Amino acid sequence: MPRQRPYSYLTHLECSRCQRRHDADVLQNLSSCCLAPLLARYDLNAVATDLNATDIADRPKTLWRYHELLPVRDPRFIRGFAEGMTPLLPLERLGGQIGVPRLVVKDEAPLPTGSFKARGAAVGVARAAELGVERLAMPTNGNAGAAWAAYTARSGIEATVVMPADAPSITRSEAVFAGADVTLVNGLISDAGRMVAELVAGGGFFDASTLKEPYRIEGKKTMGLEIVEQLGWRVPDVIVYPTGGGVGLIGIYKALRELQAIGWIGAAMPRLVSVQAAGCDPIVRAFDRGEDDVQAQSDTHTVAFGINVPSPLGGRLVLEAVRATNGVAVSVSDEDLLSYLRRCAATEGLLPCPEGAATLAAVAALRQQDWIADNEEVVVLNTGAGNKYAEAIEVDLPTHERDASLLRNR
Numbered sequence: 001m002p003r004q005r006p007y008s009y010l011t012h013l014e015c016s017r018c019q020r021r022h023d024a025d026v027l028q029n030l031s032s033c034c035l036a037p038l039l040a041r042y043d044l045n046a047v048a049t050d051l052n053a054t055d056i057a058d059r060p061k062t063l064w065r066y067h068e069l070l071p072v073r074d075p076r077f078i079r080g081f082a083e084g085m086t087p088l089l090p091l092e093r094l095g096g097q098i099g100v101p102r103l104v105v106k107d108e109a110p111l112p113t114g115s116f117k118a119r120g121a122a123v124g125v126a127r128a129a130e131l132g133v134e135r136l137a138m139p140t141n142g143n144a145g146a147a148w149a150a151y152t153a154r155s156g157i158e159a160t161v162v163m164p165a166d167a168p169s170i171t172r173s174e175a176v177f178a179g180a181d182v183t184l185v186n187g188l189i190s191d192a193g194r195m196v197a198e199l200v201a202g203g204g205f206f207d208a209s210t211l212k213e214p215y216r217i218e219g220k221k222t223m224g225l226e227i228v229e230q231l232g233w234r235v236p237d238v239i240v241y242p243t244g245g246g247v248g249l250i251g252i253y254k255a256l257r258e259l260q261a262i263g264w265i266g267a268a269m270p271r272l273v274s275v276q277a278a279g280c281d282p283i284v285r286a287f288d289r290g291e292d293d294v295q296a297q298s299d300t301h302t303v304a305f306g307i308n309v310p311s312p313l314g315g316r317l318v319l320e321a322v323r324a325t326n327g328v329a330v331s332v333s334d335e336d337l338l339s340y341l342r343r344c345a346a347t348e349g350l351l352p353c354p355e356g357a358a359t360l361a362a363v364a365a366l367r368q369q370d371w372i373a374d375n376e377e378v379v380v381l382n383t384g385a386g387n388k389y390a391e392a393i394e395v396d397l398p399t400h401e402r403d404a405s406l407l408r409n410r
């Protein structure tokens with residue numbers, strides 16, 4: 001009788017520092033050996049034997065189409081919103097203007113709660129439910145809190161969310177309406193993280209902080225899987241990612257390596273670009289200094305709230321991914337990213353989030369420096385919907401009396 005194929009080919013968790021194996025079927029946070037992030041590992045030989053890229057094509061258009069490479073063993077724990085398979089859209093007009101005619105955006109705005117954080121929450125919450133979590137806590141810059149609140153509500157898990165008071169206000173509302181216990185802090189996400197760590201130390205909560213929880217990255221990895229599938233199982237020349245905690249970039253890199261291991265793509269890798277805001281660029285600084293570890297920054301600030309992460313736990317892994325692919329880490333000013341936000345909306349009708357706009361500003365700068373050549377295919381990640389950032393995109397217009405002649409006289 002043929003062996004029954006498992007839904008997930010997850011085998012274990014691996015310490016990202018010393019490669020020691022850890023049990024994937026009990027709750028884990030950082031590795032007990034090195035206090036480093038744990039990475040999910042799969043039986044990739046078996047995946048290569050059991051599955052072809054063409055098998056995927058007929059599956060529902062959600063991120064669960066890659067379930068063999070995701071950690072949830074029993075699909076009954078998946079209670080999401082059919083999330084994933086966001087569009088890959090050419091930006092011909094804007095690309096033409098900045099000298100990158102093959103500019104493409106992976107637009108994450110259509111995801112539930114309006115950002116790619118839904119991917120991490122979909123997978124992270126389903127796996128937490130499978131492992132018996134009833135209450136969890138996490139710091140957030142807003143979007144992750146909104147996403148995790150929505151998914152935990154659907155799974156019947158209680159969520160405690162701590163976010164900076166000046167995070168986009170809509171994310172606060174989203175989390176509160178989804179029933180999360182939300183605390184605002186006068187500080188940065190790192191301050192929120194310290195509060196969560198104290199709460200968790202007291203017992204009763206699972207710590208779902210970025211990279212202290214091993215499965216959110218698996219959800220974010222699906223951005224990389226989708227980009228490759230949507231290009232016809234082919235990689236682009238460059239992928240540009242707005243980096244805060246760095247999970248998305250680490251995830252995309254992990255996806256590419258796994259696809260190589262199962263033979264669905266060849267040895268060529270896209271160059272991975274980590275974009276940060278000039279007001280918060282600890283990864284760029286470490287990259288420029290040639291260092292492996294990222295130094296924490298203080299008093300960071302940027303309108304691109306999702307990438308205001310002064311002390312990213314995964315910094316080391318981001319640097320590894322960027323260097324291993326001959327990529328680069330660059331920062332852009334708020335002024336520049338806001339100007340590309342407007343330009344993208346005006347030329348393409350797509351209102352990116354400030355983080356997504358940062359990738360466009362970076363592409364323009366890298367093209368000017370000839371780091372990107374004019375015939376290269378460049379995929380940027382628009383990690384969320386611009387309309388979540390009401391405070392950042394406010395416009396002042398006068399209100400008129402009801403007199404149609406005003407319109408004719410303009």
Ligand SMILES: *Cc1c(COP(=O)(O)O)cnc(C)c1O
Binds near residue numbers: 245248307
């Ligand atoms: C969280 C967030 C980011 C940064 O994501 P990481 O994967 O943690 O680096 C970028 N953009 C938006 C809109 C975000 O919410």
